[in-house]
Amino acid sequence: MSTLESRSRLTDEGAQEMTDRPVEGGVEVLRELGAVLRMSEADAQAAAGSETTDGETTIINMGPQHPSTHGVLRLMLELDGETVLRTKPVIGYLHTGMEKTGEQLTYLQGPTNATRMDYASPLFTELVFSMATEALLGVEVPPRAVWIRMLMTEINRISSHLLFLATNGMDLGAVSMMLYGWREREETLRFLEKVTGLRMNHNYIRPGGVAADLPDGWRDDVLRLMDMLPPRLEEYDILMTGQPIWRERLQGVGVITTEEAIALGATGPILRSTGYAWDLRRDMPYLAYDQVDFDVVVGTYGDCFDRYAIRLNEVRESIRIILQILDRMPPGDYRLQDKKVTPPPRARIDESMEALIHHFKIFTEGFKVPEGDVYVAIESPRGELGCYLVSDGSSKPYRMRIRGPSFFNLQCLPHMMRGGLIADAVAVISSVDPIMGEVDR
Template identity: 75%
Template structure:
């Protein structure tokens, strides 16, 4: 670990009204969900390395079983069938690995690693449980996510997220588009943080091209993506509030997000799907007076986060619905490849901006926010405080923004300035070529990852030397993070399922791509 500064999320989140949970012992917080405790206890006893337990020795060995005569007397079961003599192995001799696969075929429980497979209660799942379906058309699934629950009373046993309802083949589409057109495509994946999508593609293309950008282009990118992180987290605060019944939070979150989007519209021309960050730089320079706009956003949003504190953090209803709900251990989060606020809420200080810096994140000062318990409340605290940290970064960017060019002056990738087109035939041809044929990118493969508001956003780009990507794979953090749902929901109440789903912050456009 590269020694990131960690701050306790509750320090800030609690500030306004002084209710301090971090002072509470862990047991007291756990006591809120008795169903949860037993599951977690068994989960934590399992080893962390990500291996399923070795099969337990069955109570009855196979040899012992085979000794039983064919008449059916004894332990085993046997019968004369049309296929001849058949012997059935008793359920207790099925080894746990087999049992897990068998159970997984109906409703998947991928945490075989962290929950002892021998604990899966097969008998129970026949009579007393019920399978219900939620979505894909459900307002609290944040899009077209479908969830299948296996319920025992009101307790959720197993969950299976079913996705693909928004699959539009964007990775296939990317192979048909040039690198110039590519950012128009990827920006529609994670529609709440479109600039991050554009950034990761641009970084990948630039890595293959081997071009170095002028510093101002990088700083503009940092400014825009940090603002986008603020707007994305605000949107999450809003929808999470709505899922928990706080419509005020929804209104407030959208109100503040609107300020950021207005700045985006002023800068890029669009509120969403900007196509602003492109291979080779950005589409345009920042507008005149951008410092004032950004400062106003910072000066408004920062005090408003304290208002959210007053509204939610200390509110007993909110706390009861979030504390110790959907708990996740660090081992589980790592095993399930979770990244972003979910991973950090379990106490792992992993933030690509700090651990593997890109752009100029090594030159700005910020804290990596981590949680302690990995429950819904920690995920809320992490995101709320990340808004504050992002604003801190944005203020530094405003100070440090260097003068210069906003895109690389490489004729291969950069079209000529608009004024040149009117006076030079060659410039017109050049402009035409760049936007129709695109530019050729050297052969090779590259994997580039950045920290999006939802976690590690990666792009694996394969070039065959032409002007279109041979293969573009986007590692969407939401796609992977959805795997946490079965683990988080197991043993919880159905009423908390919406809250847990919301705390994962899935964006279905990115999940299904």
């Protein structure tokens, strides 16, 4: 801490003193440390041109075209030599106005838009949008649809965490891990493709249920996947977890405390890595998570290694959940049979005029949703994924707000990086696992 304090005097914030603070004073810590670089573009450009002398800090720019910034994240870093003092994440490069677009699409078209936000775990955004719509409608989806949703999202969680393991390995130079991660992820995507027709951006979970029933032979496919994964995870353990270089690179890097994480609105693996067991699947169950048995994986130190280990072990917990789903998948409808919300079965259209009319009405003008507003949240691979929907009684959302967990998790970056080396910045970004599609929407 002493080096950090001496360095902080070099910044333009002046000398800082630590004071006694209450237990919940994570807020005060954040303010005193001042890890966030709040500087306009113009100031940064002016600073970039000037010569630096001894004792002065340098501001450098990382991204948005940097291979280790997971898409188009840009960081402004204030450095003292190789030490990071303050950081400012700059986002917005992938902003396409999806919340505005959501106001122009009907509730049935909504998942098509929402699925493109978090492109590594698209089924979760579809799910939260559909659940919010159903909460506004006041309808219950049939049990089979609930369990299909659980099965699909858990498989999606596995594929998302495998993507993290792959990119995390790549960022830190473990390129073989990248190849293994992509290889296994491809297997899970193959199953998702078989069910939904697409590798990503599935548009499979829709208000009222899911788009189609599981195809023949799905059980064998899932079992094959679940047989294939555990030994591969063991391989990852051998390759990475116990490996001294990997541990040296991650342990004690990017540390964050529970108070800081909560104060910054961080959720998911980042919050759990600090030892705080909070998982919406267990603590505020949705779908049928109260009927399956699984453990919430938590870390101890809140460092990059904990976040890596949590995600690796969450894959194992997902496998546990999926095996229980296989045993308990109920028969029945895969979507609500409600002529006002879901299209009629294909066969009915040939024989029933009424069914044809309803089919036409649903796909042209959509269904009307009673007035009101609702906030629904689920546990995505990155944390609390929330959807705030406001309806004015028409067939399009009056306001659609998606609370992307990455958007808030990114705020942890300056606090994780402060006092660390510039070379560790890549490890920290990677461990936060931001998906820029969801950050910028």
